[in-house]
Amino acid sequence: MKILKFLPIAAIACLAVSCQNGGSGLTATSTQTDSLMYYLGQMNAADYLREATRDTTLKETSEKQAYINGVRAGLAALKEGNASYNKGVMLGMQMASQMISFSDQMDVKINRTSYVGSLSSAIMADSMPNVTLAQTEFRKVMQNIEDAKSEKDKVASQASLKSVAEAAGLPKISDDLYGKSTDDVEGNVLADGDEINLESKITKENGEPITLPLSPKGKVGNKRNFPEVINTALLTLKSGQTGEYMTTAHALYGNRAKQMGFEPTDIVKVTLTPTLQPKADEEEKK
Secondary structure: OOOHHHHHHHHHHHHHHHOOOOOOOOOOOOOOHHHHHHHHHHHHHHHHHHHHHOOHHOOOOOHHHHHHHHHHHHHHHHOOOOHHHHHHHHHHHHHHHHHHHHHHOOOOOOOHHHHHHHHHHHHHHHOOOOHHHHHHHHHHHHHHHHHHHHHHHHHHHHHHHHHHHHHOOEEEEEEEEEEEOOOOOOOOOOOOOEEEEEEEEEEEEOOEEEOOOOOOOEOOOOOOOOHHHHHHHHOOOEEOOOOOEEEEEEHHHHHHHHOOOOOOOOOEEEEEEEOOOOOOOHHHHO
């Protein structure tokens, strides 16, 4: 249906003219546009309520009201007939959202004045900014911030892991990994390059399952197949042996931990049972 493609445009148009229905439902005097915006509002409300099933704090009345107030502020922000102003408002809202997200994920304070000052001076200048230089320096600074955050998270997560793992009586394998095998089998310990099938279970410290499974097969030591901390654990096991380990969200997911809903210091429990894949010549003999 063409209306599905039209809906995002309708939402922007609604903002641009600050459209308001004036009530919570439709009446006999409602226009087609009223109806369009009413049903769009119902769909947006459903999006919010679906998110609230994952984040239960959003079910609180105060959070719902804050969200509605934010929508009203957005509707009031744009000016009909002033395209340049409206584009600026849209960029400002987009940047504010990105700044809040970045500040939360990287533990830094964002200077909005610095951004607006740079934008203003460059727009008002007679010449085009050196985009190549800006991109290069942006990447350098971004990498420095990410490295500093990663180091801070590593120190904090390793301290948290040590405390919890030692209390549980697990032996240390590395600063990011504690654990041991839970059974004994015959055979050699796995080595880098071994092709394996892997049965795994990942949970939070309280036993709640984590729905981010590891690859069911891959090569030991290959970071594209398994995270480094998992490769370290695999190298302590024999084919067919089971091991139970504790690590951290930071060691497992790196700087993506917060994006996945974890604090870097969150403890993660991992159970692994690797099995060597038969080699091609062995398969032919069968």
